[in-house]
Amino acid sequence: MLAAFVSTPAPEDPLSVLEVGDRPEPEVPEGWTTVQVKAVSLNHHDLSSLKGIGLPQERMPMILGTDAAGLDEDGNEVVVHGVVPSPGWTGDETLDPKRTLFSELHQGTMAEKVAVPKRNLLPKPAGLSFAEAACLPTAWLTAYRMLFVRSGLRPGQTVLVQGASGGVATALIVLGRAAGYRMWVTGRSEEKRAAALALGADQAFETGARLPERVDGVMETVGEVTWSHSIKSLKPGGVVVISGATTGFNPGAELNRIFFTQLSVIGSTMGTRAELEALIQMCSVTGVRPLIDVELPLTEAREGFERMLEGRTAGKIVFTP
Template structure:
């Protein structure tokens, strides 16, 4: 079957390490199911894998991808949950010390088929298009968990989303607005602020700007460049929910501000299978759909990943694996 693979690590030019090749279909594992992939979304996780972060050299070549939607052998349409747990684990999927993501230990979703544990699929509702369903398991699930599990924000509260252009940030704007939050964003560029407002943000500010008032929660995926601003922007007792550090993790922790103002710092990585099911229900109830940058064929994956590495993407890029959607 055809697949998009990482055959080597290329830190400076990750897309150069992408190879589209025929790979053997996996042998079934007990309790796993085969999903014929219809659409698969790209994520920064794929770029990091090509750079050698989170993927062992001994696992190469590796099929990339953590997100997909497709069909089971009986024709049931499903969304794939990409967090693979130890079979003995019970509890929150994301807290399993032995967890991994698809494309780290096991072949990923950028292929004509992917094998996953039977518990790692959510039935896809007929009203959710495949290209939208494929976007949910990483960026949108992370956003859902950041807002509603980590930050525990409620309708009417104000949330600040740092760095409006990223995939998780975009998802936070759409989901937060749909949930009745007051959504503020920051962006380094006027274009980024304009796009955030078009998506539904109530207000947009330059990075580091003084806000009209302090907020209940901050969604932080930027790291060093925005950390101090995030802490200064919070009300006493507020929470900063963290799911990334794209500008580096070595920020001044400003612990005095954290303890003096009783600020909570909560980390989050993706989400649980149950949260993925709830996320789908939220989209169906509100009419919100993921923002798409483009849909491409599998052969266009290297160029799409190159654009992602350069940061010239606005919304999700989806691979039409089965060639049945575009």
Template sequence: MFAAYAATTDPAEPLSALRVGDIAPPPAPDGWVGVTVKAATLNRHDLWSLAGVGLAADSCPMILGCDAAGIDDDGNEVIVHSVIGDPEAGGGDETLDPRRTLLSEKYPGALAERVWVPTRNLVAKPASLSFPEAACLPTAYLTAFRMLTTRGRLPSDGSVLIQGATGGVSTAAILIAHALGARVYVTSRSEAGRESASELGATAVETGARLPERVDVVIESVGAATIEHSLKCAKPGGRIVVCGSTSGHMATVDLRRLFFLQLELVGSTMGTIEELRRLTQMVAMSEVRPLIDSTFSLADAADAFARLDSGDIFGKIVVEP
């Protein structure tokens, strides 16, 4: 089976651990179903895996990729939910299962001709979405959706600040927040990033700049470099929802601001199968369409990874077997 996989892990040179070629199809656990992959997308998670974050070298070779849309063995067009977990163990939420994992961590991922998942992890793909568009939803768009709704509790006619303009979660948050009726502010260090965010309808400002208003929800994926600004931009009772820490994970927080303004500093990771269904329905019934940066064939996956690693992207990178 043709795939993009981690042959080993390399913290110093992650891309050196990537291989693209034939690999033996993995044995599927009992009760799992196969999906012929029509489109997959890359995430920062894939680079972390190559660097050995969440993936041990002795678990390699490991097929990479969390996101996929394709056709199951019964001929149904489906979207793959990449969280492998037990909702009952998480109190009804599989992302809270202490043993939960993602595709490409313990089980082979989606950057291949075929992927296998539990039957419950399949969501019907709406006919109105292309396979590349559908493949954008399970990680970045689901993460943004959960941050804005379940964790952020964005009110109707609310306001949102998104730290960083160009990543997959950030562009997803811009589009979803607009669809939910919010006023959207975005920060970026680069003029090009601010221009791109403005084209999507956001009010874009330089990183650290003062906003016209304090916001209900802050979408925080940058981490140490922006957390102080995020706290300052939240209105009393507002929520700073954190899903990443690309600039560093050790941050100093002014606890006086936190308790005096009764702010909520909230963590968020991925989303549930039910949230993916809600997101898919919202996208299908609206004008929201995932933003695609570029498309590569699976044979050219190394070029796709190099583009992701460069950071010079706006939207999602799609890989088609």
């Protein structure tokens, strides 16, 4: 079957090891099933896999991809939850120390067919396209958990999103606006800031700009480049929620400001199956939909990876096997 995969890591030149070609059809353990993939979205996790981050050589070749939408063995339209807990785990899957995502221990979703635990399947509403549904289980679920589960913020409060154009950032803008938060964003270019305003952001600023007033919360996925600005932008008692660090993991700590103004620093990772179910329901009730930057056939996966690596994104990149 056709798949996008990696056979050897390349930390300095990840695109050099991206392969698109034939791979064996998936083996199906007991309690698992298969999904015919109709759409899969690209995430920064996939670039990390090419670099060998979280994916040692001994697990390769590995099919990439953490989320998908498609048809189950009975022809039902489904969405795949990307978090795989360890056997016997109960409760919040994201807190399982032995949890994995597809493409870490088990073959990923960036293929014509994928094997998944039966419990990882949720019904896809008819009102969501396969491409839109494929954007939900990673980027949009991450944004949902950050804003609605982990932050403790309430509608009406002001939230700053660092970075205006990626999958998680655009999801935060759309979801926050739909729920009644005042959403501010930063962006490196006028084009990215204008796109965020068109999505529903209330205000958009240059990266690192002094804000008109301090905010109640910051959603942080950028890391080293924006960390100091995030902390300095918060009101006393504010909260920063972190779900990634695409520019590096070595920020200036700003510890003095954190303890003196009693800030909360909260980590957030992916989301649970129940939270994905709630997100799907929210999309159905409100009519909000993921912003898709480009939809490409899987045979042209390299173009999508190049766009992400170079930061040329305005929403989600989706592949169709």
